Amino acid sequence: MILLKDVKNYGKKDDIVEVSDGYARNYLIPQKLAIVATKDDVSHLRVRQKKEEQATKEDVAKVEQFKKQIEDLNMSFALVVKNGKPFGSVSLTQICDRLKKEYNIDIDKRKFEKHDNLNKVGLYYLKIKLDHKIVATLKINIEGK
Structure with a gap:
């Protein structure tokens, strides 16, 4: 059968x-x-x-190529710093909007794995779940201004 x-x-x-x-x-x-x-x-x-x-x-080859494209990026965001403390945070919506505008990469914010709040100055590595159980890592650098 x-x-x-x-x-x-x-x-x-x-x-x-x-x-x-x-x-x-x-x-x-x-x-x-x-x-x-x-x-x-x-x-x-x-x-x-x-x-x-x-x-x-x-399809897996295309997703692997997309993963490499994401991992080659190094995005920077700025937070206002007063008296040594940063104010505000960087949201996944801001990251997705910037990826779309600057790099023409359309990713849904629900594809990001859980992570710490992006509300401190430093370097963050965000994991993005792609198709076929492939995970890409996006580097986000948050600077104070």
């Missing part, structure tokens, strides 16, 4: 599994969860899986 959807205890979509005749005839086929695996169906499945695998490799 070729599974058309995930089936608990048997496998995920597009897996080729062996099941009892009764289970296939009485449950999987009527529920449209699986089809009988003929030679043609199996060969079509293999071709489609190879195409999907190639597309995934190309």
Whole structure:
């Protein structure tokens, strides 16, 4: 049988599994969860899986290139400092807006992993979750003025 959807205890979509005749005839086929695996169906499945695998490799390469582009950046922001204490903070919205305006990089602020408040002078490393479980690190330098 070729599974058309995930089936608990048997496998995920597009897996080729062996099941009892009764289970296939009485449950999987009527529920449209699986089809009988003929030679043609199996060969079509293999071709489609190879195409999907190639597309995934190309997508991962694009994401890796995007990661490198992000990691090459070194952004600077300024905070007002009075009597040695900085006032205000730098928000993720400000960072995202600046990335969009200056570098034409569009990142949703929800992609940033949790971090400390950016309200002190110093260098911060922010982690950004990209597709395919790839994480990029953005350097943010906060200076006093």
